[in-house]
Amino acid sequence: MASFSNSTLNQYNSAIKSWWKYCKSKDIDFLNSNSAHLLEYLTDKFNSGASYSSLNSYRSALSTLLGQDITTNDCVKRFFKGVFRLKPPAPKYDTTWDPNLVLNHLSDYFPNESISLKDLTVKAITLLALASAQRMQTLSMIRINNISFYQDKIQIKIDELIKTSKPGSYHPLIILPYIKENPKVCPALTLKSYIDRTNDIRKDDFLFISYQKPHKKVVTQTLSHWVKYVLGKSGINIDLYSAHSTRHASTSAAHRAGVNLEVIRKAAGWTESSKVFLKYYNKNLSNSLDCEFANSLFQGNR
Template sequence: METAYPGVSIIIREAFTRQSLEPNTIDIMISSLAVATLKQYNCAYKKWWHFCTEKEINFFHMDIPTILNFFTILFNNGASYTTLNTYRSALALIFGKSFSEDNRLLRFMKGVYKNLPSFPKYHTTWDPNLVLDFVAKWYPNEDLPLDVLTQKLVTLLALSTAQRVQTLSKIRLSNIKTSTDFIEIVIDDIIKTSVYGRPAPKLTIPFFINKEQICPAKILLVYINVTNQYRNDLQNDYLILTTRKPIHNASSSTISRWIKSVLTKSGIDTSVFSAHSTRHAATSSASRKGVSIDVIKKTAGWTGNSLVFSKFYNRPLPVVEDLTFANAILDE
């Protein structure tokens, strides 16, 4: 009879215990892993657990040929390069650095990429003006229902700051400072890009006096005023709240769903573009309009030497850019 899979936390704890680490030390080390990472690793460990049980192999024994056999089975069953890379990271956590640097494993992963290349998710992006023109119709802000007001707010924040949805979910009222020309928000929660020694992200949101219909700073102040009535019984001061009772702070997935809904209503093909694509659209639009790469990186939360924007985010608009070369050759 197959032994029941014990779960990701127990697996990691046992692996660290086998490395002669103390329980309190292990607690600290496990806390370094994000919830999303634990979910990804859980899937990897579960499949490795069933494979080891079936083959009567010690789960914690590192044998490269056996692990490559496991990876080969996954690959033949349709696992992508990204999936296998996640599994490699998960097993490296319990097997150590020597596993991830093994030449046979590295050669196998190169072969996976050659056979099944992993390309950036988007080759083009969409024009933010499509969304801005749509949400501009939702005005005046004070008259909007709470759900519409909230959807407009999170969409404008996503576009004007180019931040991840997770970052928006961590905005606290106590960290919002308003001046005459702009609103400044410091994010002091731990987020995906948080690293020791790196300053906390700071969002700067200008007031657009001549474009009040789409002014993110203006709608932010309206939103705070409208939602004050719901905050008396809350145990935290997170800005963005759910729109249905019981009211509580909105999760990243909820905010993503709201943004995706606005994109759909604006005519964006959300079968292709997710809520995260606001980051692509905003940064690419800024680049096309001449904003320096340094400013784009700083605004979006990338480090100065990061190549993420150039490799994965800077995308042209469809059609128009694609026709540039042919038009230059054929037009007289």
């Protein structure tokens, strides 16, 4: 059990409960079923509207019970190729939003010493999410003792296990330089002001705490709500974009600005060989059309 993260256990728990109910209704052995029973179950889920990714989650969960010999044999692989053709998986976002929309809105939350604790809190987490391109889960684990202050930057170490932790992987290291040219939305200055403001009401070592009494540590979902609140106030469609979209927005903006791909991968916690950014995160702005390819062909032919 210790080999699974809490989020994986929660995800698998739902799938295993569903499998148990199916086996009970069909009078099938829950722990000693064959690939034919598995395919019937997955087909039933597919006909009920399950997506390709959901079906893959069911298969991963059931592999812990039935073994990979059953869940990855040739017939099951062929089934998933069929699902892929009938219902191709689509990315959650086809486009992303312009971080300048959020930065322009947050520039009104200034000076940091004069705004409310709520405004300072939501400003700090949103700017940190954009500047670091990290998941909310990772940001929720930041501890005060792991924050180092330097003359030109703030350095934040994450020493707890995160979603992508595995043997041989490195822990994230967040670097926040002081943006002296634009202090209104400088992540480092905002974070420093937030730490100073919450110093007397802080009851533990975690960075982000509730802005309401009793000012306890907040969970990942609360951080997501705070970021989504700011996105909504900035004019971004929060029915479409979640707090996690800050990773898409910031990494895509950095790529458009010419930042080296290796720098983007390292900042966001992807490995050197990872294709996650190019495949899932590199998005065009929602209010623009990418005409670069066509223009390169025809503009010079006049």
